[in-house]
Amino acid sequence: MSARLVVLVSGAGTNLQALLDACADPAYGARITAVGADRDGIEGLARAGRAGVPTFVTRLKDHDTRDGWDAALTEAVAGHAPDLVVSAGFMKLLGKRFLDRFAGRVINTHPALLPSFPGTQAARDALDHGVKVTGCTAHFVDAGVDTGPIIAQRAVPVLDDDDEDSLHERIKAAERPLLVETVGRLVREGWTIESRKVRIG
């Protein structure tokens, strides 16, 4: 039986697309049972639609409190019974209720070599800092901002004439295969986490 994935997106969804493409091969070991978003009208939702994957949208502004939004998102995701939740360019912090419900089963992809440059502007921050190498990180999500146990990382060079877009695109070209490889290995081989150290298999 293939593992059930729910993927959360907020934008273009190219990481989602890489996962959709990988899941087309039964040997990959996973299938996407739903794609959720925090906003309408994004390409990520269109990609899911074209692939015939159910979608849902849970918008913060439709709820009086952040806790209410957290509860609604938790229920929406739980309805699809995921083995693993993948935050792939989801631009909201997941709440306590959500993380309690899916404890240890939520992963995120981040466009920097954590713990450097957490947050929403990782490529710009790396550029501003003048680092020569940055990269991407697949990690489990905890209550902090991009602080959870690291599963896998890949390095990407920063070039002299990079701007934020060119650097972020180069990072995303490394991020997509890293995410596909990481999710595939997790679902096929299982994992353990001991004092932050993630071991697959």
Ligand code: GRF
């Ligand atoms: C990725 O770089 C992700 O790490 C970041 O936003 C980007 C999303 O890209 N948080 P996409 O929507 O998967 O194309």
